Amino acid sequence: MLMPPDMARAAATAGLKKVQMDFLRMMLLGICAGAFIAMGACFYTVVVTGAGALPFGVGRLLGGLAFCLGLILVVVAGAELFTGNNLIVMAVASGAVGVRHLLRNWAIVYVGNLVGSALAAWLVWQGGQAAMGGGAVGAKAVAIANAKCGLAFWPALVRGVLCNGLVCLAVWLCLAGRSVTDKILAILFPITAFVACGFEHCVANMYFIPLGLFLKASGVPVVGADRLTWGGFVGGNLLPVTIGNIIGGAGLVGMVFWIIYCRREPTYRSMMK
DSSP: OOOHHHHHHHHHHHHHHHHTSOHHHHHHHHHHHHHHHHHHHHHHHHHHTTGGGSOHHHHHHHHHHHHHHHHHIIIIIIOOOTTGGGGGHHHHHTTSSOHHHHHHHHHHHHHHHHHHHHHHHHHHHHTTGGGGGGGHHHHHHHHHHHHHHTSOHHHHHHHHHHHHHHHHHHHHHHTTOOSHHHHHHHHHHHHHHHHHTTOOOHHHHHHHHHHHHHHHHTTOOOTTOTTOSHHIIIIIIIHHHHHHHHIIIIIIIIIHHHHHHTTTOTTHHHHHO
């Protein structure tokens, strides 16, 4: 098991490798990550449908555990997730990666995540999953999307900060593990916590909200769905949540750990080059 100073070095080294990938590989891995997170979100939707019969916290806990599937697939199968890649700022701060290369990675991976998530939403819609439970799953999916589009800018941004703080902590903890079991256990608690607490993840929302829009267009009823529009998706949710995710992941996790473990290491920059 790695100790935190070695985890910081591993994170910066991983960031360097990520930005060195060619466009096609980066894009395809981004699409895979979007699809993986979508599968976790799909699992979550099924699990929380009808969970109102359970105590509130228990239903949230079960949904959070189900959603963990997404990041487990990303980490173990190997894919490029925008929110996790916020930790590349550690390589930038160490002088190993330029800001231009960081932004290139973020842009390509973000678009790839969007393509993979939205494609998965379209496939789930076409597959008729909404009809499960006598249509309850579809109604729940639309209600989730509608609630997300109904958030005001500031709460959405703050929930994004809290979410990606936990997501990047999960990725950070995975650096300490050496086995698949280690990595899965490192993922379970932070990811379950962010989902159970109702925080906002931009890539997950790239699945939840398009699916809700597809279902709404198909006639699945939802009360007060005036904000569930493509404009509400992009401007009302995706924009503030993405900003919040960057602040939480790059700022509150990546930069804080770099300051703690890497700032005063005289040999760190030379070793990364």
